[in-house]
Ligand SMILES: Cc1cc2nc3c(=O)[nH]c(=O)nc-3n(C[C@H](O)[C@H](O)[C@H](O)COP(=O)(O)OP(=O)(O)OC[C@H]3O[C@@H](n4cnc5c(N)ncnc54)[C@H](O)[C@@H]3O)c2cc1C
């Protein structure tokens with residue numbers, strides 16, 4: 156029931172044994188599985204040889220923030236590990252987090268300030284993993300970088316989206332200390348578009364990076380949506396995280412003693428589940444409209460692709476009911492207050508998921524959290540002030556070099572690719588930084604692990 160991270164540090168002997176299982180394959184498919192191209196066999200070998208500091212250097216060569224991915228990544232690398240063909244994959248993610256935690260504990264993570272300044276300036280808007288990766292890369296090659304964030308604290312979803320039981324916030328703070336010491340400047344409490352306009356930034360800086368995330372939640376406009384008790388997941392998670400951080404929040408949604416129904420079975424739903432249990436909800440039911448994913452790889456998702464599997468996060472292990480093939484048809488209530496959710500069995504008609512007539516039932520509910528994903532970036536300000544176009548999927552459109560249709564304005568992370576993963580946000584941030592550096596200087600030495608069009612997690 157506490158808010159501390161659920162997973163604890165692994166014993167050294169087990170870690171060394173895991174790192175020693177890595178076969179240093181001729182073709183290490185894990186490189187391909189990891190969007191960052193992490194040099195997994197190299198750092199496994201160094202861990203096995205007890206060369207922790209060198210392992211940290213190899214890890215940081217491709218990943219600015221392994222303490223985030225080592226805790227939160229779904230580890231597509233492990234799905235493509237060659238050992239995984241006929242036995243459990245190497246526990247790559249756990250080795251990764253152990254390397255970086257040991258490095259911080261031993262004081263090996265030090266600031267890497269640039270040798271000289273270029274005189275060029277960059278504004279990065281948004282301080283999630285994409286914005287932070289862009290900023291760290293560009294600061295280290297000598298540009299003067301300011302990160303603008305509308306929240307009171309830096310971190311994006313790492314700070315106020317993801318609960319502490321998945322990642323405690325001191326991991327974000329100690330990385331920010333390194334970035335500040337390297338010279339990155341942070342401006343919190345500034346909403347770009349209102350407090351300062353995008354045009355002003357464009358005039359003041361040589362380049363501007365949009366890293367504002369995909370924050371528009373997907374709604375479910377069915378009868379009863381207006382009832383008291385039906386909320387977007389983030390309206391529940393953000394205040395809960397603030398309270399855990401010691402802040403006072405007025406009118407916080409509290410699940411204590413209530414029957415909670417979560418619509419949507421992804422990461423956000425699991426975070427609501429773990430939070431509701433900690434708030435001592437009377438019951439928590441997660442409803443998913445689709446089928447329960449398989450426990451084993453399906454034939455059409457062979458190794459080394461990233462398969463869709465039945466996921467059991469720590470929050471699921473803690474309890475709650477998971478119901479699949481459940482189509483929500485109505486929120487029911489009395490006197491304006493939610494009392495239940497009417498669901499029907501999902502049936503597939505011409506490829507569409509529809510509620511099957513005659514199968515409706517009511518699940519009692521005092522609170523519903525809509526965790527149905529996000530429809531894209533917030534267009535306000537970006538469209539009118541900086542004239543950046545959006546694509547048909549609600550994302551800020553960009554060319555093959557992360558530039559929007561406005562010269563000198565770039566986009567990285569969820570704002571450009573839609574709601575995704577931390578590992579992709581960091582990979583895009585690194586690649587976008589390379590594009591910005593080339594735009595400013597004519598050439599670049601920064602690596603570009605992914606192109607804006609890369610979507611698959613694991614490809615052959
Ligand atoms: C609840 C939840 C749990 C998740 N769990 C996981 C997980 O376990 N593993 C995983 O890999 N991924 C997870 N994800 C996805 C992951 O968090 C995102 O893909 C990632 O954070 C995207 O990074 P980003 O930098 O593009 O955007 P964000 O992290 O969304 O950061 C964008 C930042 O921009 C700021 N901003 C927006 N507009 C403005 C403006 N106009 N002016 C100034 N600032 C602005 C926002 O306040 C925010 O801080 C989760 C997502 C959610 C919602």
Ligand code: SF4
Pocket residue numbers: 188189190191192193195224225228229230231232233247248251578
């Ligand atoms: S970042 Fe994710 S995919 Fe890459 S090595 Fe770490 S756990 Fe694996």
